[in-house]
Amino acid sequence: MAVGKKFGTFAGVFTPSILTILGVIMYMRLGWVVGNAGLIGAIMIIILAHVIAVSTGLSVSSVATDKKIGAGGVYYVLSRSMGIPIGGSIGIALYIGTAFSIALYLIGFAESFNNYFGFGTSINDVRLTGTIALVGLTALALISTSAAIKTQFFILAAIIVSLVAVFFGNSSFEPETVKMFSSEESIPLEVVFAVFFPAVTGFTAGIAMSGDLEDPKRSIPRGTLYAIGVGLIIYIALAVFLAYNVDSANLKSDYNILMKIALFAPAVVAGIWGATLSSALGGILGGPRILQAMSVDKVTPPIFGKGRGKNNEPVNALFLVFIIAEAGILIGELDVIARVVSMFYLTAYGFINISYFLESWANPDFQPTFKIKSWIGLLGFMACFAVMFKLDMLAMLGAFAVIAALYIWLQRKEVKLQSNDVWRSVWENVVNKGLKKIDAEVDEKSNWNPNIILFSGQSEHQSYLLQLGKTVSGRTGIVTNFKLILDKENNKPLKRTEQIVRDETFTDLGIFARQIKVSNIYDGITNIATTYGFSGVEPNTIMMGWPKGLENSTEYSKMTTTLIHLDYNLLYLDFDRNQKFGNYKTVDFWWRETDSKNAEMMLNIARFIIASPRWNETSIRVLFVNNNNVDKVLIHNKIHELVEDLRVSVEIIIINNAVEQKPFYDIIEDFSENTDLTVVGIPNFGVEKQAKFVLKTNHLFETIGSTLLVKAANNFNVLDLDFIKKE
Structure with a gap:
């Protein structure tokens, strides 16, 4: 069968990742973060959030350069490294989380779109606009992944223009003194961090396209890390710009402050719409590929593994994404779901990091071309779960309960892969070190261990x-x-x-x-x-x-x-x-x-x-x-x-x-x-x-x-x- 067009680093990884990173949080909440946390506090929050993003990006990049990366992105990496039960449970959770996140992005788009044009803003109006947007994006993905990727270039251009309009705008809200730290009347920093953190969770959008890349081993590390790096620079630069040009009172109270200070307000509106639509499109492109890869491995029903065309486009899996996303749009109120969804992402990032750490520590056959220190993976793992605990312990427990249930189900299902997972290497390493320690100790009539x-x-x-x-x-x-x-x-x-x-x-x-x-x-x-x-x-x-x-x-x-x-x-x-x-x-x-x-x-x-x-x-x-x-x-x-x-x-x-x-x-x-x-x-x-x-x-x-x-x-x-x- 002929192979369709594959994508390079910029189109396949960098673009979908950066479009998800530079999303609604940047446009609608970054000013609020700076207003409540102060400039130094905001920069600390941005850097702390990027510790997780950078460590996870480095970990997944290293694992990606060790073995052949197939379709399925994070699922593929985890299942080949830590085995089907963990890879599959995280993959299913990520798939559902991705589908619901599409609904969240489109609800945000619908609210902004309806408000800008003076359309109705009731829940039914938002549902209608969100559904129309979902149908349009799904149709675009069905017509051609290549066309969807090219559409992302226009959205990226719109975001760049909007940022230029912001940085070259005129502000009439300049503060008398720049607020460096949060004050007593400000919202607590952990709450501010919780609101900001979703801004850095988009870097895996490009990894989900792994099966459509010309050279995954080269594109995933470069595209992912470039996207994280560019996102970090833009967020810090914009935080500094807002702190010096807008007083904290307006930053706290006005979510549309970027439009008011921009050189050309419609450019910012276009950026907001582009950010929400591109994030939704990234989910529509990446989510079905996760499900398709799991179905090929017999984790999920085989019907979702069937594709169409030269690139084996996951049409059946796309329809299921559409149904889940539409259900989210029709529900309208997704606050609780959104909390658990964010936990699924954090859990996945935690397992990516621990996967790299275990591979580098225990697997003698782990020889990535992109080498980093093993402690980076351990740091990222601990940071993920520390943040989950601090942000929302109940949502964390809910995410763990679902993933644990999926893990037990997949263990009983006994799906096997031809590739060995890292746990065998881990146990061999533990046993080896334990035997050396036991052998080094002199046995002087210790308790009988038969x-x-x-x-x-x-x-x-x-x-x-x-x-x-x-x-x-x-x-x-x-x-x-x-x-x-x-x-x-x-x-x-x-x-x-x-x-x-x-x-x-x-x-x-x-x-x-x-x-x-x-x-x-x-x-x-x-x-x-x-x-x-x-x-x-x-x-x-x-x-x-x-x-x-x-x-x-x-x-x-x-x-x-x-x-x-x-x-x-x-x-x-x-x-x-x-x-x-x-x-x-x-x-x-x-x-x-x-x-x-x-x-x-x-x-x-x-x-x-x-x-x-x-x-x-x-x-x-x-x-x-x-x-x-x-x-x-x-x-x-x-x-x-x-x-x-x-x-x-x-x-x-x-x-x-x-x-x-x-x-x-x-x-x-x-x-x-x-x-x-x-x-x-x-x-x-x-x-x-x-x-x-x-x-x-x-x-x-x-x-x-x-x-x-x-x-x-x-x-x-x-x-x-x-x-x-x-x-």
Whole structure:
């Protein structure tokens, strides 16, 4: 398909931007600003407003020179940088805001037009004139974008002539002394700033034409910054001129003062009409292109993505703009809408700035040809939201609520782009810096933050082991599940991309999942335990199902010895397939004199279990077997002290066994037969005793419910449970 005429910097960016900047605020309110704020106050307001304009202009210019800029202006920049949910929510808000702003401009035009020619000024008269103007401008845009762009040249000429007429006019209102600052009877400066600020929000009009530019990377930075710069110079020059030529009383009270001091008043009238009509025309040209770009990305209905002619003119999107703008004109009273609309613009500018800051800070592939300091984007972001808060907190909250709703909707819609957004780079940068900080700190027996390697196997009960693994890891712990695929030959390992498992079961629990081929299960577990992890977040715990029937396996014994040598915490779950975890109501922790390190680990597990939603109503008991006839009160007080330090609410039970000397496991059978989860420490035993321990433990599991065996690593503190020393 043939490509229609594209526009350069002056016609495509500078002209629509400067025409929106030099609008009704300059003609109808700048004198009022100077009268209330004084010359110095007015200049400060102008400069402060331009801090946002300049920082946003610099930010969008830098982003525009890094990657190809397509149609859609601000939407395109944000969606390709920060992702569809943010780009789309801001884009929709900007589209609606742009459509309503057209109504605002045309209502202003209609009031001035009707008043000048002596037509009616009732709300119905304003609606009629505004509607006629809207139909005319829409027809012009439908006939030809090129013709609309050329029309803007005539309007620009009219504005220039009007400014010349003002600067060369004769004033009979010269003040005796120039008022430099605001006085007590003047309107507060924040209110004056709120009235003036919309004057600097027009510089994105040119960016919206990005899809119709010959060279967006060149035109957007130049055209945008030139427009902002020229606007700043004109506003400051006009403020100085008005302060020295008109007294503050007339500046405050007479909105038409420029016409009265101009060399030729009709020239100013033509400038006002040109400014309002050109601003409306800029919205009519730019708004549909935002909607068209969003429809191409499937954010909005595809029907609005269809265009006409060589340049793919967004006709369908233009009709929707017409309907929204006409609705605004028919409403007539748009004060509340106007407040929220201005917030949408400020929100968009804030996100443009933070987008640049994040790109420059986190994205290693961000290489713009137009380079600026990254702090400029952060400054612009903070300035935008500070101004929003100061101007109208309720309108700001309204804008945020709408944008948040759009964001949530687009996230659920799951629209994907082929390009990556900046958030991945941000998280990678944060993780990188965090890992370096963690790795630089010496770990001196700090609180246990579990990083669990989980071997859950493949069975219908796998989900319960996964569930408990996530429970005992706590809110901030990490769990990585490994599926071991037995392949005796194992000549060809899985590709890296094939090793990553993305399954709904793991995603819902927040568990990372991997799968690898191994020639031997026990060697595979040992290899993973030896090599998996990286600096700063090394795994510290191995969790798996209890290995029944392996009491005579030398491979299992070798694996366990290696895991203990590597100083991992070990968690073995014997899962009761009939009772499962019962009602998630009772947990028993069994202590004995030899459980000095296991005890502290159990108390950490108890804290995590209580914090879990599924176990939050559970009753926890700590049961201690007193084999040495030590005073029960002494033991109870000591355990209570330990438990209280770790802020875990438990019931403490002391079982005297000095006389009967019943085997430890027999006592567990008596007390924990109906417990939903029993937690028992693994004692220190040599390889020669391992088979006997497994056999005894298997017998225990036949009589009680689900049981978790724990073996603490050396990083846990030794709790003094050998109370016989106290006698």
